[in-house]
Amino acid sequence: VRTRHGVGDGSDLGRIQLQQTFIKALIHRAKSIGVVSNPARAYALADTATKTVSADSNLASADKLLGLAKDLKHISPDHMNMLTLPVRYDTHDTGRVLPLTQASHQVWQALRHDHPIPKSATDNSVAARTDSPVTTDT
Known part of the structure; x- marks a missing residue:
């Protein structure tokens, strides 16, 4: 990409x-x-993502990334x-x-x-x- x-x-x-x-x-x-x-899957994905992708400091932890996912989960x-x-x-x-x-x-x-x-x-x-x-x- x-x-x-x-x-x-x-x-x-x-x-x-x-x-x-x-x-x-x-x-x-x-x-x-x-x-x-699935909270376990979501956390595993967020944890992997924060270790393999350079992210903005506001999204650099699994917890922050999960918070964003929760906010956006109803958006298709x-x-x-x-x-x-x-x-x-x-x-x-x-x-x-x-x-x-x-x-x-x-x-x-x-x-x-x-x-x-x-x-x-x-x-x-x-x-x-x-x-x-x-x-x-x-």
């Missing part, structure tokens, strides 16, 4: 979409095998919308993208206030061309 070369347009956008797909598939799989509803991947911050290609390096400042501000404001993301915030983003619904039927 960290590769970007040979995926999509070769920029960070392909890598981001791979990561979004992975997260949805991981959540779908965890729910389908009952990890969330089918009801998740993935969004990439509104961006444009860097004119000096087309493999890089740069945030669209005003549109990004709209996205963060909506998230802070628990409002829907305005469609106008993503209309001019090159990321909007690559964001797509992801199926997790694998």
Whole structure:
């Protein structure tokens, strides 16, 4: 999920979409095998994850990760919308993208206030061309 070369347009956008797909598939799989509803399984997975994945310090312990899982357990991947911050290609390096400042501000404001993301915030983003619904039927 960290590769970007040979995926999509070769920029960070392909890598981001791979990561979004992975997260949805991981959540779908965890729910389908009952990890969330089985405390022993959930703890074992969280413990392994904190030892094998570099995580934000706020999620670096199994207990914190389990708390997040508990908060999110009623959210289905089918009801998740993935969004990439509104961006444009860097004119000096087309493999890089740069945030669209005003549109990004709209996205963060909506998230802070628990409002829907305005469609106008993503209309001019090159990321909007690559964001797509992801199926997790694998």
